[in-house]
Amino acid sequence: MSITLDRKVFQSSELSRQPLPVFAAATDAPVEITRRDDTPLVLMSLRENDARDSLLELAAQIIAITVDEDPRPLGERFADVFNWMWALDAVDREQCAVDLIRSSRASFATKKAYLAMAELASWQATAAATADGLTNAEVEWMKKPVSVKRPE
Structure with missing residues (x-):
């Protein structure tokens, strides 16, 4: 060997x-x-092969989006392909598009498909959480502790 x-x-x-x-x-x-x-x-392994296939599919989608002459912002063009991105606001859609491109480049450079796939999964989870109404709103903490009786 x-x-x-x-x-x-x-x-x-x-x-x-x-x-x-x-x-x-x-x-x-x-x-x-x-x-x-x-x-x-x-x-x-089949796992490795499937990860490579997924990365190639993602790359094909990203290339198709980025070479399109559509004048709309990149985030909107991405959302047309990755429909879950419509749950994100415009700023997050743009950031998501940039992050997916960068992580895909890193995946190709390092031959580590999981970098792009983890970024994709993370943004999908963020979109799902946003769609469920979860936000980054500041939490209002109680100023004084409240005493409660011990349950019986």
Whole structure:
């Protein structure tokens, strides 16, 4: 086994003779399986593959939004694709759009899909909370404690 920048590399003979270490490595990150007379293969978990698919889908949506010549603000164009963003106010829609673009760039640069997907999930939760009426209103605390009887 050798290690490249992003993934461990195993020979196909290692996979056939001692598969457990190869499978264990593939559980953590994609591994490259080299073959004597053919192109290498990549072995990864379904979770990793699904995360990459989700990131690519998000990237395709972001690219489509950003190259569109629609003159409206970026947040509105994003909300047309990500309808849950309409629950956010205009300022938050703009911030959400910028955050999604930046986190996607970070995901591509680091090959860590979870960065963009976590940002997306966080903004979706914020939109849901906003739609439920939760706000950042300041909490008014009681100035004096109130004594209550002990329950019987």
